Amino acid sequence: MMDTRWIDGKAFAARMRAEIAAEAADLRARHGLEPGLAVVLVGDDPASRIYVRNKVQQTTEAGMRSLEHRLPAETTEAELVALVEALNRDRAVHGILVQLPLPRHIDSARILATIAPEKDVDGFHVVNAGRLAVGLDGLVPCTPLGCLLLLKAFAPPLAGARAVVVGRSNIVGKPMAQLLLRxxxxxxxxxxxxxxxxxxxxxxxxxxxxxxQPELVRGDWLKPGAIVIDVGINRVTDAEGKARIVGDVAFKEALGVAGAITPVPGGVGPMTIACLLRNTLTAARRQAGIAG
Structure with missing residues (x-):
């Protein structure tokens, strides 16, 4: 049995946010440019409210302008499209994030397609997905980008390694595979x-x-010494009726088998918002024609 290293995403993300704040301050001082992130929340979903609050707080702490738009659940699709188009035209807005899920009467795909690709800091637009697929620069989805940064910091050299991505979503699985191919x-x-x-x-x-799927990947599914990145965030109830958060990997079983693993919580989650801030900074530079 080996000692499994815990990959501390919370600490890594904190260092990232400090670096981003320093870069944002430099942009303001040297170029008079303040990166601006617009976050749009439709409805009153409790989990979405928490996510948005955290994003707004960390954007402000990083020295960027946060523009929050809270809309009622009955907002029409046409009204939301009009808001996104207005944000596309607003030169003070460098990144646009529409919090998902949206109410059922709104077509999420249409809304995401309305966001200007250069302001798509979630990296979900088909233009950015296509650029990633063919190896061109674009805005990369935040969660897989965070996973890659953790791998590059904590894993041996990646070239030649056999990587398995369990999951095929457009948000994590597919872009994660593209990043690993790179x-x-x-x-x-x-x-x-x-x-x-x-x-x-x-x-x-x-x-x-x-x-x-909570704890789908068992300890005996792992190659000894493998580096494990657990993106899952699943709420389960134990035998005593207490709720807890678990990942897609059976964490306790993985200890002693994996060479390194991200805990849940405290692993990938904090990296997602840090990479959102990084994408906003990148978008602001590119829109202003500033190298960096």
Whole structure:
């Protein structure tokens, strides 16, 4: 049994935010440019409210302008499209984030497609997805970008490593695979319907679990010494009726098998907002024609 290293995403993200704040201050001092992030929340979903509050707070703490738009649940699709188009035209806004999920009567795909690609700091627009797929610069989805930064900091050199991504979503799984391909990994995308999923996982030097099923990946599915990035955030209730948050990997079983692993919470989660701030800073520089 080996000692499994915990990958502290919370501490890594805090260092990132400090660096971003210093870069934002430099942009203001040298160029008079204050990066601006507009966050749009439609409705009153409790989890979304918490996410938005955290994003607004950390944007402000990083020395950027936060512009918050809270809309009632009955907002029409046309009204939301009009707001996004206005934000596209606003030169003080460098990044636009529409918090998902949206109310059922609004087509999320249409709203995301309305955001100008250069302001799409979530990295969900098909233009940014296409640029990532063909190896061009673009805005990359925040969660997979955060996973990659953790891997590059805590894993051995990635080139040549066999990576397995469990999950095929447009938000995490597919862009994660593209990022690992860029690093010259040999990449397999697996999912809940993969035949003999445990055996696929056992082949992985790097395993990214992003399937959204609590503790799906068991300890004996892991290759000894593998680097495990757990993207899952699942609320479960124990035998005593107490709620707790677990990942997609059975964490206790993975200890002693994995070479390193992200805990849940405190692993990937904090990196998502840090990468959102990084994307906003990148978007502001590119829109102003400033190298960096």
């Amino acid at each position: 690093e010259s990994c040999t990449v397999t995308i697996a999912h809940s319907r993969t035949r003999d999923l445990p055996e696929e996982c056992r082949r992985a030097d790097i395993l990214v679990a992003a399937v959204g």
